[in-house]
Amino acid sequence: MAELGKSGSLQLKALTKHYGTFTAVENVDLEIQSGEFLTLLGPSGSGKTTLLMMMAGFQDITSGDILLDGRSIAAMPAEKRNFGMVFQGYALFPHMTVRDNIAYPLSVRKRPKAEIDARVGEMMELVRLGDFAHRLPKELSGGQQQRVALARALCFAPPVLLLDEPLGALDKNLRTEVQAQLKDIHHRIGTTFVYVTHDQEEALSMSDRIVIMRNGHIEQLGTPTALYQQPTTRFAASFLGKSNFLHRDGAVYALRPEKIDLAAAGHGQGANKVAGIVQSVTYFGSVLKYQVEVLGMGLIEVDVDAWRGGAPLPEHSPVDLTWADNAAVRLNDQS
Amino acid sequence: MHDKQFMRESLLQGAQAFQAGKMGRRSFLALCGMAGFASASVLAGRAEAAAGEIVMWNWGGQSEECHTSAIGNAFTAETGIPLKFDTSGPLQGKIKEMVDSGNVTADVCDGDLFDAVALGKTGHLEPIDYTVVDKAKTIDGYALEFGVSIILYGYAFMYDTQTYPDGAPSTWADFFDTTKFPGTRSLYKWANGSLEAALMADGVAKDALYPLDMDRALAKIKAIKADTIYWGSGAEAQQMIVNGEVSMGMVWQNRGRSIENDTNGRYKLVTNQAIAMPGAYIVPKGNPGGAAVMKFIATAQSVQAQLDLFACLGMTPTNPEAIAALAEADQPYSITSAANLPNVVMNDPTWWGENTDAAVNAFLAAIS
């Protein structure tokens, strides 16, 4: 696929949004690189959607600034920003066919018919919707509707594509498939994607970088690997993946369950070793999840690859837990 | 009508059975619920006529009070029969519907004498019993087989003294002359009176009006259509004048005095060439009160009753003795007083009884 248009970079400067006395977004600074797939991840109420809506131009900003390629767009109305947007629930035009939905951004720009036809054809091919041109949205499945929404948002070659929980309405199997398609399309067209979700797997699997949002501010920003391996707060460590928290010398450490080795009592070997009693063990196919009671540390979760070793250790077995020095990450939180 | 009555009767029986403990509470409520839709229209209806009382069907407003004081009290004192009212207005169509449905609930209607001609012919009325009612106590020719005139009202016009300070209009010819007397005027929209006025304006002598020359009358009406608005009720006619919508307006003559008062004399009544209309009492076929209603009509013919009606409603008496007994100050407002009589037209109820449908529809076609 030919290049669709120039992708753009976004800069958020001290962006703040108040609703009356409630602060939805507080003093957010963020640079989104051109061509990047950036995900805003957080629980509901964390401010991620408000942030996206301010970028789209559907929310006034209380203070701060938004720059597109260095120029302020804070005062620009939504329709002038030229951002593509995929909405939660897709927001397709129910009275228009698939073709007319996709052609809409071009036809409101009064482009020549030949150009529109060519471009719409290209987009339908991109999202593999060729056979559905004359159907109405209600005649499509959820996944197909999602693809129409994507094609419509990309049709006019926007420099930035904003996606607001676009997979929320799909079932789990389909979601994984669509994640791969989205990632693939992003690769092919190179447009900047800003993606809002509360689903950590989506964030991890697709993003170049992830912003973890909490209570209106950025909790932590980084690549998926960096965030997973080096969380800086309890919140980041527990929202992205699972974590045990250890308290040592007045500091808090995050220790991922899969980084702990578990062995029958007396067989553990490693720099850090504690003894405990198995409280429960659950089989998940690829992993065995143990909960181990350790004196002075409480319940520790341990994931063990199920294919290693033999039968699971039964409840009440005494075990040794060991982990490497660099497995426990010191957090900024106070103990 | 039959089904309404059926519904009401089932309800009454149901209520009695319920009280007597023969019907369960639920069944009774179900019956009420089923009837609810129908009963609303049944119960909000008319005064119920029954043997032993007389129901008068009139037009509401002051007439209920006036008919009670002028006729009802004397009638009840003499016969012991109470008088009740249905004030929904006895239009011909409603009388016909009532008689056709077989559910006659009124004994005497305050109608027009031409109604007596029209509905008498079609068998919807009881004949007047002239052994009880006195033909001599009304105007010659206004005691017909199916109705007798009790009072007269009429069509006259009023004009704005401020619009026409030099030279007031005094004839229908003036009324129809929009060059000499510019300004908006009003006419009655159901043809009656308006046609006679137009013909007189066009030069037809008042004694040669009937049978009405419809084409000639309508041509005259149409000629001033652009300057005319039309009213359908006395209240509307009065309002058009009081609100200053018209410079000249046709009114029911009996309202003239109160309009002069309401406008502090700004508008004046012209009774010259007024058309006197015989209002009549007519009896629907199969009236529930029976023959006693004739006694009621006879009571309404008495001099005292007629003078009271004049005082209360402004309706002119038909009993010659009553006309003679009117006070001097009341003479101008009595359409058939000695002073007015030479100048007024007496409406021909027979022509109207036979031609109302054609006349009204032709009139409507002309003005709309």
Next chain:
Amino acid sequence: MSALPRHVLNTGWILVLPFLVLVVALFLGPIVNILWLSVSEPTPGLGNYAKLFTSDSLGRIIGTTVRICVISTAISVALGYSIAYAMVHAADASRNKMLGLLLMSFWISVLVRTFSWLMLLGRNGVVNNGLEALGIISQPISFMRNELGVLIGMVHYMVPYAVLPILASMQSIDGRVVQASRSLGATGAQTFWRVYLPLTRAGIVAASLLVFIINLGFYVVPAVLGGGKVLMVAEYISVQVLVTLQWGTAAMLAALMLFGVLALLFLMSRFMKLSTVFGGGKA
């Protein structure tokens, strides 16, 4: 196949059966009676219907009625649309106030409204007197007692009826669809004409049908505000029933209105599902 009767005679039908019988007796009965009158009075045959083609005045009355109803419907729906739009976009508190005012207007009788208009816009009304006092006009403007007066009175009465179905259809629009249009580069006007208006079409059709059909039956307003010169079918029917006793003509016109309305519904049903117009579920 033996299961079929159970479907037909399930308990729901048994429960509504008494009411169905009542509806048939109280509603269909009179309609059949009207239809019968229209072909039997004064003589059996289609003579009453033939009058439609032979009588100029009947044609004119029907023409006047349709013309006034169409104009009044168009204005009422346009105004109703604007009001509904303002209500949808108002804050909750003021929307409730507006709705309260709107519903309150249903309680004002048509007679009171009619005479209020005369007070306000009549020859000697507040407006004319005011304009004359200000020297803007020298002759009173004829707002009332003509077709304009009838339209003012009818539109005023019908606007609330137009608002409600339109309001309902506007409230059912997903706000994100409008946002989507804007995000795709459409101006406010483009968004309105290409997205908002088509999505409220069912509401507009419902409002138009409702207003038009109620308009057909208007009687007091044209009779009073038309100054007698604007004769519409309802008043004409009333005169034929009450004054001229031509019940056959009246029944024929009533039947004609009934068929007209049914034909209108049928035509409309060919363009869209009536259930969507009347809010019976989304198609």
